[in-house]
Amino acid sequence: MRAGRVIGVLLLLLILPLTVLAEDSQQSELLLQRIQFSDTARVPGSAAIPFSIASPVLHTSFQATSFAPQTTPTRLKDLVPDSERPQTKGIGANSTWMKGQLTAEGEVANNATNEAGMSSRIDRREDGATRMVRMALTGNNGPMRYGIAYRSAGKAFFNSPDQTVREMWAEWGLGIAKLRSSSGQSWNNVDLDPSRPRIEQQVNRIGIALVKPAWPELSLTYARSAMTSSFTPAGMERQRNRSNSMEAALAYAGLTWNARLSSSYILTSDDVRGGAGSTTFAQTLVATYRPINTLTLAPTFSYRMETQSWSGAKIQTPTASVSLLYKQSQRLLVSAAGGYTSTKSTDGLIETESIVGRGMCAFSLNPIYGHPTTLSLEASYSNTTNRTVVGVDTEDLSGLVRILVAAL
Structure with a gap:
């Protein structure tokens, strides 16, 4: 029943703009008469969109999704056969309207295998811990872009499990400058297991980047975050801290190489310890070099130093x-x-x-x-x-x- 409600909300979200854009009932009838249904799953080489709905103002497509990460365990003896590797299967939908100015997408996925080795189904009702639900809405209006996103995965979902994330962001283009602001919230213990606490984190960011073709890209970002624990079981210590960070980064891309150098300054305050703080400096250099078309080198260097005020x-x-x-x-x-x-x-x-x-x-x-x-x-x-x-x-x-x- 829970999965049925989720899929119903997803379909309502993707099809709702069709009724909002119609000016009256007569235009709605004319619009419905011009909707085209297509099933391209049977067309060779076109299995990416098994079902789609197209109209002059709305285009919605539904497709099967699957994901299997590339695993690189430290010890080769920990490798498992590809048939036993964790993977997901699900149903995704994508919808665009207003001449592409608004785009909505959603996905419901489940672990493709379970302990019994049988393929699981998206509508499996007995275990919601293996399920993931994702929705996103993005839009653009001239120099402005904006969006909201939501993702929630159960504790048995192998890809970013036991976590819910929601975020909204906006981006403005000001000539060669690009201003971006975002606000997000995340928490674990999605199913509220009474034996462990829920850790919630709130993050707000604002940054500006100077971007011009053939020039290095310079960016400056300020972030403020707060982390706290809730639903803490008896006998466990609560967590609560705040941090402020500033990052400056310089990136450049050449014909055969690209590099990014970043430097961060982070101040953290632990409210549980009476406001005891720590100061962190971090520098990171990431580069990619292709001297010839068949060879790629990717070095990474970083240095981090944290100073604890309570211990020195x-x-x-x-x-x-x-x-x-x-x-x-x-x-x-x-x-x-x-x-x-x-x-x-x-x-x-x-x-x-x-x-x-x-x-x-x-x-x-x-x-x-x-x-x-x-x-x-x-x-x-x-x-x-x-x-x-x-x-x-x-x-x-x-x-x-x-x-x-x-x-x-």
Whole structure:
């Protein structure tokens, strides 16, 4: 029943503008006579829109949705067959009207597999924890763009589970300047489990960016957030803090590379500790370089330092990583990635180091019974060292040979 109400509200949201735009009953009848229904799911190569409704002022399409994330576990022995990987299936709808000035979209999705290995259905009533509902409305009017969004997922939904997010935003174009403002709210414990608290967060942002072709892009963003816990069970400590942050960023894109350098200053106040605060400085550099069409390098560097006012301790966290992708042809693909992270505090309570690396070499073999076949050789390494706690160090080295035979 709950899923039926959600789908009914979704259909009402997408079709309601049709009646609002009609000036009288006679125009509505003429408009309905000109609506065209199409079912393109049976047309070869056009399965993206299985059902659509089109009219001079309204176009609504319904389609099946599916999603399976690319998983990259640290240890190759943690890999599972593709048939057992988490994925979702659902129904999505998209509607545009007023000559494209308004666009609405919505989706209802469910986990595609369950513990019994049977495909689940969108209208499954016995377990709403595996369901996700998403709606969004965007519009544009000259130099102004605006929108609202809502998403709620149960605790068993594998993609951003147990979280509800709602946001509204607006953007104004002022020549080479672009002003953007947003306000959002999020919380977990969607089903209000009495054994754990609900953490709510309110975030407001306002920023300005200077954008001009062939020029570097400069942006400045201020954000204010508040985090609090509610429905806290007896015996658990409540959480409540506030933070203010300012970020300046410089981005530039060339013919063979692009880079973004950002610097943030964050002030956090913990109301539970009587307003005890911390100050954080963070710098991040992200770049992509393609010296040739077949080779891509993507390095990332960051440094974060947090100073706690109640203890006087400083926590430093430098991070560096780089990834490489080489595609010599349709028959050979080589990829590699590595990273280093260190966290250390001046009071000696925290001192950890982590090194991870992974490489893959994939070859396309001759087809087997007409199906493309790929052979891949993969290896991974991870090492975590904790110098303050004895006996928790970990190290893993693993390799994998995989043959994939897939239909076109």
